[in-house]
Amino acid sequence: xxxxxxxxxxxxxxxxxxxxxxxxxxxxxxxxxxxxxxxxxxxxxxxxxxxxxxxxxxxxxxxxxxxxxxxxxxxxxxxxxxxxxxxxxxxxxxxxxxxxxxxxxxxxxxxxxxxxxxxxxxxxxxxxxxxxxxxxxxxxxxxxxxxxxxxxxxxxxxxxxxxxxxxxxxxxxxxxxxxxxxxxxxxxxxxxxxx
Amino acid sequence: xxxxxxxxxxxxxxxxxxxxxxxxxxxxxxxxxxxxxxxxxxxxxxxxxxxxxxxxxxxxxxxxxxxxxxxxxxxxxxxxxxxxxxxxxxxxxxxxxxxxxxxxxxxxxxxxxxxxxxxxxxxxxxxxxxxxxxxxxxxxxxxxxxxxxxxxxxxxxxxxxxxxxxxxxxxxxxxxxxxxxxxxxxxxxxxxxxx
Numbered sequence: 001x002x003x004x005x006x007x008x009x010x011x012x013x014x015x016x017x018x019x020x021x022x023x024x025x026x027x028x029x030x031x032x033x034x035x036x037x038x039x040x041x042x043x044x045x046x047x048x049x050x051x052x053x054x055x056x057x058x059x060x061x062x063x064x065x066x067x068x069x070x071x072x073x074x075x076x077x078x079x080x081x082x083x084x085x086x087x088x089x090x091x092x093x094x095x096x097x098x099x100x101x102x103x104x105x106x107x108x109x110x111x112x113x114x115x116x117x118x119x120x121x122x123x124x125x126x127x128x129x130x131x132x133x134x135x136x137x138x139x140x141x142x143x144x145x146x147x148x149x150x151x152x153x154x155x156x157x158x159x160x161x162x163x164x165x166x167x168x169x170x171x172x173x174x175x176x177x178x179x180x181x182x183x184x185x186x187x188x189x190x191x192x193x194x195x
Numbered sequence: 196x197x198x199x200x201x202x203x204x205x206x207x208x209x210x211x212x213x214x215x216x217x218x219x220x221x222x223x224x225x226x227x228x229x230x231x232x233x234x235x236x237x238x239x240x241x242x243x244x245x246x247x248x249x250x251x252x253x254x255x256x257x258x259x260x261x262x263x264x265x266x267x268x269x270x271x272x273x274x275x276x277x278x279x280x281x282x283x284x285x286x287x288x289x290x291x292x293x294x295x296x297x298x299x300x301x302x303x304x305x306x307x308x309x310x311x312x313x314x315x316x317x318x319x320x321x322x323x324x325x326x327x328x329x330x331x332x333x334x335x336x337x338x339x340x341x342x343x344x345x346x347x348x349x350x351x352x353x354x355x356x357x358x359x360x361x362x363x364x365x366x367x368x369x370x371x372x373x374x375x376x377x378x379x380x381x382x383x384x385x386x387x388x389x390x
Contacts, residue, residue, distance in 0.1 A: 026220030080385060105359075106301065134384070143384045150367070150375040151384060157356030158349045164300075165348065172345070180345040188383025189329070189338045189346060190275060 015053040020102035061104035062122045070129035079137025088178040095174035101163040210248040215297035256299035257317045265324035274332025283373040290369035296358040
């Protein structure tokens with residue numbers, strides 16, 4: 001049993017790398033099997049289809065964001081504090097799993113009907129958590145009047161794009177990236193007297 | 196001759212849609228030909244290879260950004276004014292050609308050796324234009340002390356990601372999106388007295 005779980009995890013990992021490097025459509029079950037030194041057919045003992053592996057990767061990523069980041073929106077603290085923590089946690093997830101993040105952000109579109117719909121719902125729920133904090137900050141007067149939808153998009157764009165350029169072991173640790181982004185998004189570039 | 200140019204443009208357009216929808220590797224020359232009601236073989240009268248079409252799309256997008264946006268960095272005006280105009284022009288390009296932008300941001304990785312290298316250089320030059328304006332704004336005291344590299348990344352992440360969610364005819368016009376993003380990135384979410 002433990003061996004089966006370990007094998008599944010390996011499959012997910014290899015598939016995640018291949019999907020992120022070449023794209024879902026250009027990856028074959030045979031290609032995944034080859035990386036694992038298995039016969040194509042024997043992979044089907046572990047997975048029902050290529051789409052199932054994609055689904056597992058996408059679902060796991062969505063769960064990480066929804067379970068680790070979204071609940072912060074409903075915790076105590078000022079809107080700034082909560083948003084700063086949400087940014088930090090999101091960047092940590094992306095920086096910790098850049099392949100899976102790439103698959104999550106791009107390849108989810110290739111999931112079939114119901115699964116695709118489910119991801120759209122999860123993304124909406126996730127965005128709503130960011131909009132909630134921003135709206136609350138605007139309402140309480142902590143934030144300037146801003147369009148919560150556009151502001152949430154700007155915040156999410158900045159943190160999502162991390163998967164495109166972040167490489168572990170580079171100049172900046174994930175927490176430094178997050179702190180820089182949070183500072184910029186919350187306080188902006190301009191000095192107060194330049195406004 | 197005019198007909199040949201028109202045909203090439205059609206090929207680029209169809210290939211751009213297919214590359215952005217299914218990915219470069221999953222698109223075949225035969226598939227491009229089918230969309231144009233041509234035989235696969237006759238497409239080769241117009242293009243030498245699938246990679247050549249990818250190269251044309253990527254090159255054209257890179258040129259748009261480098262010719263329309265980057266020079267603003269060296270024009271007159273405060274750092275805020277220049278950065279605001281760069282953001283607006285970048286969003287206009289992305290919103291005006293979402294398929295090509297998707298191909299540019301994702302599929303360029305599949306170009307071979309020298310071409311890939313050339314795109315990396317163009318991206319570096321482009322990022323440098325944003326870093327230049329931000330550094331100048333920090334030096335002149337117009338901007339708060341910020342890491343120009345991280346700030347340029349935040350600005351570019353926000354405007355790049357537009358291709359992921361922007362759909363023509365939606366709620367917001369490209370200029371409204373750009374104005375909202377520029378305001379947020381330059382002035383931040385927080386009110387002055389909350390800092």
